[in-house]
Amino acid sequence: MEAESSTMTEAATPITTAPDFSPMFADLKASFETERTMNLAWRAEQLTALEHMMEECEQEFMDALKSDLGKHHQEAWTTEISFVASDASYSRKRLKRWTKKKRVRTPMLGQPGKSWLQPEPLGVVLIIGAWNYPLQLTLAGLAAAIAAGNCAVVKPSELAPATSDVIAKRVPEYLDGECVKIIEGAVAETTALLELPWDHILYTGGGNVGRIVMAAAAKHLTPVTLELGGKSPCVVMPDADLMTTARRIAWGKFTNAGQTCIAPDYVLVDAETKKKLIPLLQQAVTEMFGENPEESDSFGRIVSDRHFERLAKLIDSGEAAIGGQINADSKYIAPTVLTGVSVDSPVMQDEIFGPILPVLIVDDLEAAIRFIRASDKPLAAYIFTKDANAEARFLRKVSCGNTCVNDTMMFMMVDELPFGGVGPSGMGNYSGEHGFSTFSHMKAVMKRGWWPDVALRYAPFTEGKFKMLRKLR
Ligand code: NAD
Secondary structure (H helix, E strand, C coil), X not given: CCCCCCCCCCCXXXXXXXXXXXXXXXHHHHHHHCCHHHCHHHHHHHHHHHHHHHHHCHHHHHHHHHHHHCCCHHHHHHHHHHHHHHHHHHHHHHHHHHHCXXXXXXXXXXXXXEEEEEEEECCEEEEECCCCCCCHHHXXXXXXXXXXXXXXXXXXXXXXXXXXXXXXXXXXXXXXXXCEEECCCCHHHHHHHXXXXXXXXXXXXXXXXXXXXXXXXXXXXXXXXXXXXXXXXXXXXXCCCXXXXXXXXXXXXXXXXXXXXXXXXXXXXXXXXXXXXXXXHHHHHHHHHCCCHHHCCCCCCCCCHHXXXXXXXXXHHCEEEECCCEECCCCEECCEEEECCCCCCHHHCCCCCCCEEEEEECXXXXXXXXXXXXXXXXXXXXXXXXXXXXXXXXXXXCCCCEEXXXXXXXXXXXXXXXXXXXXXXXXXXXXXXXXXXXXXXXXXXXXXXXXXXXXXXXXXXXHHHHHHHHHHC
């Protein structure tokens, strides 16, 4: 099982003439040199402006997200608009604390002296977003970059063109255009941007492009944060409260029509529990989207024809115990639960990234853990159980970016938890203070007093000095 798909990226966009972004980059470097972004008042002002933008342009963003992904305005608000606004506000309120020097102990041999960590901005950073949460995945990163005092370029995904346009139109109206730029475009633009010597790159998307980003960054030794994907497993134990479990899995899987990097990709459950779980999943789907989800405005659509065709084929990997209907004209794929799925079938090869949920049978927790561990480390992993031992065993054995016990995706609302993958599901993380750290360098500083200037370390070396040094160590 691969963490990302070679079919996930829209490779069809031809590389046309590469624009030259060096003058823009030079301008941003010059802006950074003015030290304006070092100023906490500037950072707070920009974060407030970002909050205002999310509030004042709410309807425009909702319309764009509806057009790109068929997102209901409530979902658009919860997972994107208010998410970015709260993130900006959370960071603004903590700027002083985060930017303070952090004192550390200075050992005896360093006395008289003081030591501390001093956060400093990295410089000019690049943020490349993906299409599935086109606002959140660009502007939450931007909030973190601003909080840390950087200049930034944001490149929204071309696969969510309406949202990309609103970002490109509104951000320059609200934020300092000499320090923050939006570049719209596809492969040609991203390729040209990647040639520049950024001080950091935050990339969100599939692993194949992640490799391209990392290779480009390596030329300049630019550090990268890669927010990638993977097949996030969901284990349901027999002792779980199955109705709540079904509702929470259905919510995690069918939000944004399954086009969520941390959506439960597939379920592992024993045969008896599966029999009880499937009707409850059906009940949850009906409660959320009615008898015919195609008529529900709470259920989204697939982003592009290519992704629609990819997903439509995956339904054949099993029997549709729930859903299975498709409509190419509206890029609709029903909330679908597949049973009788073989581990070799196409749906189990790559991240699904759509509203199709295979339910696979395993004997017990150990079999589920073995199955998960045989594949790449996922971005998220879920377990539903009341058994503390099962929970502990799962947490110990399943390595992944983020975990939720007894729910899916809800860790995203915890400001203090970082968000990011491990191994093929990503490197580095952000969110709240973790985002601030991602876009900061923690400069290590030691300041010495003048007197006494203990001579133990200076030559000529003597046995006496050596003995004393060993004692003081
Ligand atoms: P995408 O097609 O929007 O691509 C992401 C970005 O890469 C875009 O801005 C695009 O312009 C750029 N890009 C595409 N091809 C490129 C190329 N050849 N060279 C340079 N840049 C290029 O998004 P996607 O890749 O389809 O995203 C889906 C994947 O992203 C899934 O695997 C999903 O799990 C993952 N994802 C991860 C997170 C996370 O936070 N970890 C969030 C969302 C999505």
